[in-house]
Amino acid sequence: MRCNPPRLLACAVLGTLAASVPAWAQSSVSINGLLDAGIYRGFDGVNQLGTIQRSHVAISGFEDLGGGLKAVFRLSTRLELDAGDTEGAGVKPFWHDESTVGLQGSWGTVRVGRALTAMWAQDWKFDPWANFNRIASPAWYQWHALTPSDPFGNNGGAEYGRLNNGVFYDSPRIAGFTLRLSASPERQTALGATGRPYSAVLEYEQQAVAAMAAVERNSLGDKNSFLAGKYRFGSAAVMLAHDFSRSAGNVGESRATTLGGTYQMGSTTLKAGYGHQRLNQDTNRFVSVGADYALSKRTTLYASLGNKRDAHVASRTAFGVGMSHAF
Numbered sequence: 001m002r003c004n005p006p007r008l009l010a011c012a013v014l015g016t017l018a019a020s021v022p023a024w025a026q027s028s029v030s031i032n033g034l035l036d037a038g039i040y041r042g043f044d045g046v047n048q049l050g051t052i053q054r055s056h057v058a059i060s061g062f063e064d065l066g067g068g069l070k071a072v073f074r075l076s077t078r079l080e081l082d083a084g085d086t087e088g089a090g091v092k093p094f095w096h097d098e099s100t101v102g103l104q105g106s107w108g109t110v111r112v113g114r115a116l117t118a119m120w121a122q123d124w125k126f127d128p129w130a131n132f133n134r135i136a137s138p139a140w141y142q143w144h145a146l147t148p149s150d151p152f153g154n155n156g157g158a159e160y161g162r163l164n165n166g167v168f169y170d171s172p173r174i175a176g177f178t179l180r181l182s183a184s185p186e187r188q189t190a191l192g193a194t195g196r197p198y199s200a201v202l203e204y205e206q207q208a209v210a211a212m213a214a215v216e217r218n219s220l221g222d223k224n225s226f227l228a229g230k231y232r233f234g235s236a237a238v239m240l241a242h243d244f245s246r247s248a249g250n251v252g253e254s255r256a257t258t259l260g261g262t263y264q265m266g267s268t269t270l271k272a273g274y275g276h277q278r279l280n281q282d283t284n285r286f287v288s289v290g291a292d293y294a295l296s297k298r299t300t301l302y303a304s305l306g307n308k309r310d311a312h313v314a315s316r317t318a319f320g321v322g323m324s325h326a327f
Contacts, residue, residue: 038322
């Protein structure tokens, strides 16, 4: 457009807006999460209204840097929906779930900050309740029993799942295989740590088959190995996992084997799980069933029932109904 002097200001404004459009298109920020609440009777025999599956709110985004390279970030906090508190208020950090920034390219993604370790970030795929349901998930009670991912990660207290001061790498998928690594360059010797923590996962997923092999060591020297597989056929899926965790110096060890299955009938998904754990000299068992009913792609009603038979403890049953909404 030819700009005469009277139109100079208008041309300048239009030029600025035109130059800005590509920049707007190259970045994105989103807010998402899961809100969950239910009424349940826990394994302690107490009736409660609260979170059965954990709620969280996350802010995440990226900027396209060109040449196939992106800057990425994620901030996520967990909350107790019944009272509006953050999860573990005063004990866990506010961004308990994740706080990372990183780069993504054709070679994979590297993030730094606090996040789930390579093993904990992927194991949920092999439990019918995604290691996410305090009533029915065998994984919740039996996996990684003696191996906190960061023994000092919650203001000096143990964290099961996440690593502070971490570096996290996820490779691109090649012929169905994905490599995932996490570690920390820091050595917490002042807190009694004996080494640097690390976690490594080799994952395979191709059509109906998924599998995972993982090893992890925390800063105290506790070690964990994990093997799992899943097979999908039609509307059903079966999954099997074996977890072996042991304290430093082999002071204690836990071997847990879990079996699970799901079956989808229209909007309803039926679930069943079984767990067998050998914790030192004791044997613990866990049996559970449940059903999810999808009101929409984002909103689900569910019912869960679990039974624990731990050594030296009478059989206990928990049950509940709840609702979750993803946004």
